[in-house]
Amino acid sequence: MSRFDVFREAGNPMFNDNQLKLGIFGPNVNNSCAMTLAETTFKPNFETNVKIAKMMEEAGYECIVPVARWRGFGGPSNFNGQCMETYTWAAAMAAVTEKIYLFCTSHVPTMHPIVASKMLSTIDDISRGRIGLNTVVGWFPKEMEMFNGKKMEHDKGYQYATEWMEVVLKMWSEQFFDHKGEFFEIKDGWQEPKPTQSPRPVLISAGTSKKGREFSARFSDFNFGYIESMEHCTEWTNYMKKLAWEEYRREMNTFTTGFVVCRPTEKEAKEFYNYYVRELGDWEVANIICDMFGIESSSNSIEFLTKARENFIGGWGGWGFVGTPEQVADEMIRLSKTGVSGTLVSFVDYLEEMPYFNENVLPLLEQAGVRSPVKKEEPTFSDKRNSAIDVQEISQEAAASLALSR
Template identity: 80%
Template sequence: MNRFDLYRGAGNPMFNDNKLKLGIFGPNVNNSCAMTLADTSFTPDFRTNVKIAKMMENAGYECIIPVARWRGFGGPSNFNGRCMETYTWAAAIAAVTEKIYLFCTSHVPTMHPIVASKMIATIDDISQGRIGLNIVNGWFPKELEMFGGKKMEHDKGYRYSTEWIEIVLKMWSEQYFDHKGEFFEIKDGWQEPKPVQNPRPVLINAGSSTAGMNFAARFADFHFSFLETYEQGREWTLHMKKLAWEEYHREINMFTTSFVVCRPTEKEAREFYDYYVREQGDWEVANIICDMFGIQSASNSQEFLTRARENFIAGWGGWALVGTPEQIAEEMVNLSKTGVSGTLVSFLDYVEEMPYFNETVLPLLEQAGIRNPVNQDLPVCQNT
């Protein structure tokens, strides 16, 4: 029996029968995924996050992934400057939820692997098998400088992450091991409790370079990436599945991310998009982030640059789901056809906008056969 079958047998929602799984990204940071100055009631505090998590459980969503941030990006909104730390966030949300799968996003240069492995195992006990780990190298130089270091050279960063996760995996499965590598030296590595999940907490990664995709193919259960077109999405999913199997004899699934503006009419949806993106968008922070990612005028047309910045402002570069419930459902069916296992959705205001999306779009996804009706009484994870 492979590890995916073990996860399914334990009732892990990340491996359920829904063809298109749903989660959200970034409810723990100010503005979540929208780089805007538009009015919103959303605040990244614990009470709001509990409301969101319970709405998601009632609607049958599979997961929540927080953003790990140590400082904002600047601009008028100081995008993501207010952030609840992800390990403590996950422990707190785990204690007040029952079904939804939670992830802890961890910048590996900021956390020793022994500490990380122990904290994840502790949250796994609190949640009874509902915590996973989002492994991030760390790419924002000003954050890493706060910890007394500099952003590592790219390939060195992935060597560091490889050694880091190898130690975590040993802490979860072995006792009294020694390790001496390029970055860490450990004598008699030991940990109790071990994670309750079988075979282990789910691992995700969003590496997009050659080294990043190889890292994901070797270690991750889910690879995350942005979709540019449906065809590119199909090529990406096929490439990653082939890479994981041929190089590491492993299975891997794919997830993407989307932003939602769902309204009764297309006109209303487009008008709201124009309001929060084009009129109230924080173009200064969008420029900062696009420059950081190398999306610059020297090699791209002005039309491409404007579109790229709009997409970042609207939802961190995710796939646009803007329109009526019927239009959005059709888009999500098409996303599923690319081979992705699911998408993280974001809203400008989760508490205000998610209920309408849940009431109108989710039934259409059930009718289309890519999601099953919600069984409110079914517990999700059964690892003990």
């Protein structure tokens, strides 16, 4: 039985039968994914996050992925400057939810792998098997300077992340082990409890560079990425699946992200988009982030640069789902045909906008067959999960990763 089959058999929502899985991105940071000064009731606090999660569970969403952030990017909005730390966020959310799969986003340079593995196992127990790990190497220089003086060089960052993940996998699967590598030296490594999930918590990562994709193919169950077109989405998904299988004999899925502006009429949707992006968008912070990602004016047209910045303001560079319920649903159906497993979505105002999306778009996705209607009486993932760890399988995965690194 493959690793993915074990996840499915355990009832993990990330591996259910929905062709297009849905989650949300960044409910733990101010402005979530919208770089705007537009008014909103959204607040990145626990109370708001619980309300959002309850709506998601009732509507049948699969997951929530928080943003790991230690400081804002500046600009008038100081985008993402207010942020709930993701391990404590996940533990708190785990205690008040029942079905939704939660991810903990972790900058690996800021957390020792022994501490991370123990905390994740603790949250796994609290959630009854609903915690996953999103690994981030750390790309914002000012943020990394707060911890170790400077951001690691790109390839070295992934070498560090590789060894970090090897240690976490050993902590989850082995009883006692010694480890001596370039970055960590561990004597008699040991942890109890182990994760309750079988074969282990779901792993995701967002590497898009050559090294980032190699890391994701080697360790992750989902490669998280941004799409430039539907054709690009198909190419990226096929590439990642082929890379993971040919290089590491592993199954691999992909997940993307997008922002939603859904209104009764196309005119209303476009007017709100124009309001929060073009009129009240934080163009200063969009310029800061685009420059950081190398989207330079010298090598691109004015039209491309404007569209790129609009996309960041709209929802952190994600795909835009803007229009009527029918138009938004049609675009999501197009996305589902690319082979991608699902998309995270974001809203400017979750509490105001998500109910309309849930009531008017989700039924259309169900009618199209890309999502199944929510079964109110269906057992939750935590009820169906396998309470015993498949130690043999996870040990084999850890051993294979270690062998590949030598």
